[in-house]
Amino acid sequence: xxxxxxxxxxxxxxxxxxxxxxxxxxxxxxxxxxxxxxxxxxxxxxxxxxxxxxxxxxxxxxxxxxxxxxxxxxxxxxxxxxxxxxxxxxxxxxxxxxxxxxxxxxxxxxxxxxxxxxxxxxxxxxxxxxxxxxxxxxxxxxxxxxxxxxxxxxxxxxxxxxxxxxxxxxxxxxxxxxxxxxxxxxxxxxxxxxxxxxxxxxxxxxxxxxxxxxxxxxxxxxxxxxxxxxxxxxxxxxxxxxxxxxxxxxxxxxxxxxxxxxxxxxxxxxxxxxxxxxxxxxxxxxxxxxxxxxxxxxxxxxxxxxxxxxxxxxxxxxxxxxxxxxxxxxxxxxxxxxxxxxxxxxxxxxxxxxxxxxxxxxxxxxxxxxxxxxxxxxxxx
Numbered sequence: 001x002x003x004x005x006x007x008x009x010x011x012x013x014x015x016x017x018x019x020x021x022x023x024x025x026x027x028x029x030x031x032x033x034x035x036x037x038x039x040x041x042x043x044x045x046x047x048x049x050x051x052x053x054x055x056x057x058x059x060x061x062x063x064x065x066x067x068x069x070x071x072x073x074x075x076x077x078x079x080x081x082x083x084x085x086x087x088x089x090x091x092x093x094x095x096x097x098x099x100x101x102x103x104x105x106x107x108x109x110x111x112x113x114x115x116x117x118x119x120x121x122x123x124x125x126x127x128x129x130x131x132x133x134x135x136x137x138x139x140x141x142x143x144x145x146x147x148x149x150x151x152x153x154x155x156x157x158x159x160x161x162x163x164x165x166x167x168x169x170x171x172x173x174x175x176x177x178x179x180x181x182x183x184x185x186x187x188x189x190x191x192x193x194x195x196x197x198x199x200x201x202x203x204x205x206x207x208x209x210x211x212x213x214x215x216x217x218x219x220x221x222x223x224x225x226x227x228x229x230x231x232x233x234x235x236x237x238x239x240x241x242x243x244x245x246x247x248x249x250x251x252x253x254x255x256x257x258x259x260x261x262x263x264x265x266x267x268x269x270x271x272x273x274x275x276x277x278x279x280x281x282x283x284x285x286x287x288x289x290x291x292x293x294x295x296x297x298x299x300x301x302x303x304x305x306x307x308x309x310x311x312x313x314x315x316x317x318x319x320x321x322x323x324x325x326x327x328x329x330x331x332x333x334x335x336x337x338x339x340x341x342x343x344x345x346x347x348x349x350x351x352x353x354x355x356x357x358x359x360x361x362x363x364x365x366x367x368x369x370x371x372x373x374x375x376x377x378x379x380x381x
Contacts, residue, residue: 019261022157031158032063036125039151040065043111043144045127049101050155051077053121059087068128071104083112087122091274095124096145103128111140113152115159116250116272125152146269146310153267157258160251192225249288250276256296257313263303268311279317283326287376290353291315291328294361294374297350298330301372306334308369324378331371350374 018038022031032050040048047066054060059077077084081102086095092114100107108128115123127148129140199218202210210218247255253270261267273279280288295313302311314329350361350372359376 018151018154019157019258019267022154023262028158032155033065035151035155035158036063036065039125039127039148042147042151043127043140044129046108046130047072047128049126049128050115050123051083051126052115052123053087057088059084059123062123066128068103068108083124087124089274090116090122090276092116092272093274101126101128109140111144111148113145113148115152115155116254116276125155149269150267153254153257153261153270156254157261157267160255160258189225189229192222192229195222195225248277249280249283249291252292253295253313253315256292256299260299260303260311263300264308264311266309266311268299268302268313271312271314271316273315273317279315279326282317282324282378284379287326287357287378290357290376291326294328294350294353295330298328298372302330302332302334306332306370308332308334325375326378327373327375329371329373331366331369333366333369336365336368336370347372 018035021034036048036050039045045066047064047068049061049065049068049072050063051059052062054076057079061072061075061077064073077087079085079088082098083095083101086092086098095112095114098112099109101110101112102108109131110126110128112124112126115125125148127144195218199210199215202214250272253272257268257270283291295315299311299313302308311330311332314331315326316329317324317326319325347361347363354361354374354376357376357378359374361372361374364371364373
């Protein structure tokens with residue numbers, strides 16, 4: 001379980017403010033510069049660097065903030081280096097175990113966080129700290145890890161937000177959605193409102209009140225109108241989901257984590273297997289869809305109820321006896337489950353999704369916080 005992060009220093013921007021800047025769009029280079037500079041200042045580092053893929057099997061120091069820019073900027077990594085080997089194998093755990101980066105002739109203590117850019121390829125965000133004379137390497141704390149992971153997630157989100165020059169297609173899509181909502185659902189709801197308003201006026205008017213038949217007819221007509229509006233909205237949402245399903249499972253999960261920043265006030269940590277593409281190939285589409293839905297539900301619940309300063313999402317795939325099992329764990333360091341709340345529709349939805357795949361869901365109390373554990377068995381090959 002992640003520890004509670006300390007309150008932000010007054011001289012550094014909050015992660016939610018940085019997330020708002022990223023989601024608002026803007027020049028990609030400017031946003032990346034902001035995030036790399038924030039990594040350096042937030043973690044009291046001598047330098048911060050962003051490494052991105054240059055070509056298959058080659059990565060380059062794309063941005064460097066600090067005195068090491070002269071040695072690092074534009075330098076390439078290959079699979080022969082420890083960091084390059086971890087990137088080649090898409091092994092995020094191995095990458096995060098690397099404790100130094102070579103700067104000139106020196107190995108400088110460093111903390112690395114993977115930036116899994118999907119079609120952009122994987123890279124990493126790193127901060128470097130001075131090694132005090134005669135002292136051991138400077139210790140990076142868990143809070144440092146959480147902050148760097150959050151900034152790396154925002155780097156990924158920056159790489160995936162459409163640039164201003166390609167916004168015409170997005171604007172067209174927004175216009176289509178607006179037309180569908182106006183022509184279908186909103187007009188239906190407007191008619192319901194008119195019907196209920198007329199009934200209210202009739203009930204309030206002096207003299208003969210409307211008959212029970214009139215009241216029943218108005219209410220039945222309004223209920224039918226609401227059902228029609230809900231159905232139309234669902235059709236619009238389903239059309240958006242079908243378009244989103246073209247993304248890989250990893251892309252969808254990172255998308256959900258990025259969107260959750262607005263409600264949580266920080267970017268949750270996301271842990272995937274070392275080779276997520278292998279997991280995606282093994283999961284049937286209906287289970288992959290449920291994995292995304294469960295993560296979305298858990299993050300929404302955490303934003304509404306947990307009042308947490310850290311949330312961690314983990315998706316894993318493993319063998320258990322003769323079965324292959326996929327497990328989703330979402331933990332937070334919030335105030336825990338309120339025992340007085342009896343109705344938990346979110347858990348009921350997740351339980352229903354688990355049962356149809358021979359699985360289950362548990363809500364476990366932590367000190368502090370809660371972990372939701374959802375797991376299902378893959379169908380036999």
